[in-house]
Amino acid sequence: MPNIHLALMHYPVLGKRGEEIAAAITNLDVHDIARTARTYAVKAVYIVTPLTDQLEMVDKIRRYWISGAGSVYNPKRKEAFSILHLRDSLDAVTADMERDGRGAPALVATSARGRDGVLPFERFKSMLADGRPYLLLFGTAWGLSETVFQRADYTLAPVAGPGAYNHLPVRAAVAVVLDRLQGR
Amino acid sequence: MPNIHLALMHYPVLGKRGEEIAAAITNLDVHDIARTARTYAVKAVYIVTPLTDQLEMVDKIRRYWISGAGSVYNPKRKEAFSILHLRDSLDAVTADMERDGRGAPALVATSARGRDGVLPFERFKSMLADGRPYLLLFGTAWGLSETVFQRADYTLAPVAGPGAYNHLPVRAAVAVVLDRLQGR
Numbered sequence: 001m002p003n004i005h006l007a008l009m010h011y012p013v014l015g016k017r018g019e020e021i022a023a024a025i026t027n028l029d030v031h032d033i034a035r036t037a038r039t040y041a042v043k044a045v046y047i048v049t050p051l052t053d054q055l056e057m058v059d060k061i062r063r064y065w066i067s068g069a070g071s072v073y074n075p076k077r078k079e080a081f082s083i084l085h086l087r088d089s090l091d092a093v094t095a096d097m098e099r100d101g102r103g104a105p106a107l108v109a110t111s112a113r114g115r116d117g118v119l120p121f122e123r124f125k126s127m128l129a130d131g132r133p134y135l136l137l138f139g140t141a142w143g144l145s146e147t148v149f150q151r152a153d154y155t156l157a158p159v160a161g162p163g164a165y166n167h168l169p170v171r172a173a174v175a176v177v178l179d180r181l182q183g184r
Numbered sequence: 185m186p187n188i189h190l191a192l193m194h195y196p197v198l199g200k201r202g203e204e205i206a207a208a209i210t211n212l213d214v215h216d217i218a219r220t221a222r223t224y225a226v227k228a229v230y231i232v233t234p235l236t237d238q239l240e241m242v243d244k245i246r247r248y249w250i251s252g253a254g255s256v257y258n259p260k261r262k263e264a265f266s267i268l269h270l271r272d273s274l275d276a277v278t279a280d281m282e283r284d285g286r287g288a289p290a291l292v293a294t295s296a297r298g299r300d301g302v303l304p305f306e307r308f309k310s311m312l313a314d315g316r317p318y319l320l321l322f323g324t325a326w327g328l329s330e331t332v333f334q335r336a337d338y339t340l341a342p343v344a345g346p347g348a349y350n351h352l353p354v355r356a357a358v359a360v361v362l363d364r365l366q367g368r
Binding site for chain 1: 345366
């Protein structure tokens with residue numbers, strides 16, 4: 001099974017006018033992306049934000065579904081939330097992965113906009129066979145900040161439909177990317 | 185361009201114990217599915233529920249983004265909502281399509297569970313070239329009621345990941361199905 005991990009970045013991301021911001025966490029992102037990632041056999045989902053109160057809020061939600069009343073009401077949701085982790089930075093995510101023996105992941109940024117030298121899906125699929133850990137980076141708000149692309153090892157080819165309009169919610173983009181990599 | 189339409193069914197769908205229910209509309213379904221459908225060049229999205237107060241609520245949201253303050257704040261959202269329609273039944277949707285000259289659509293149900301004789305994606309993709317109108321049916325809650333499958337002309341092959349866990353949110357399933365049919 002490919003060694004795929006995913007980080008939903010709330011910082012550093014772009015605001016409406018292209019400025020760097022810390023975006024608010026959307027509760028439904030957490031639920032949807034955990035369920036979708038679990039369906040496509042992603043090893044771990046990291047919700048990344050430096051905002052401590054937001055991390056605490058999501059941890060409360062996570063505990064409700066992992067060990068609270070939610071775990072009895074909906075065991076499938078419990079299974080989805082079991083791969084969810086909360087971290088305050090991308091550094092903290094990669095440090096965790098190295099510390100627990102998974103090794104330093106290759107960072108694969110995603111963007112709805114084209115960039116020079118993007119990684120085609122077919123090539124990424126063949127790379128996944130090497131067993132190396134990969135960390136897919138998705139940006140909330142108006143997308144990942146330039147500093148994330150500079151740091152990433154690869155930027156995945158953008159997902160698009162047949163026309164010029166291209167405004168997928170991040171929840172939908174995650175589903176489409178994972179299906180292209182792991183769908184059957 | 186393929187002649188694809190989509191209906192998000194809130195009735196008749198299944199509840200947690202397999203009983204037939206009318207599900208509540210989720211605001212984010214409306215936003216996400218409108219944006220995703222517009223990205224994949226879907227002609228029209230129908231939100232279907234017999235609950236009048238819910239239709240009125242969504243119409244208020246729709247008007248905010250089409251002609252209210254939302255249309256100025258976010259013109260891309262306006263474009264997404266411009267393909268959104270509200271109807272009280274599947275009959276009302278097909279009657280509309282016949283009345284305005286698009287013709288009676290072939291009904292294509294979707295399900296996360298396998299069924300006998302499902303339509304493979306590759307075959308559906310080749311059928312789309314015939315220009316005939318197709319209406320994709322997605323169920324909210326625990327999925328479409330059996331009566332919808334009985335009425336449908338086809339049931340599309342289920343979308344799945346590599347393992348046994350398969351609990352995509354309907355918002356994610358819509359994105360994956362449309363990407364498989366129309367992605368590039």
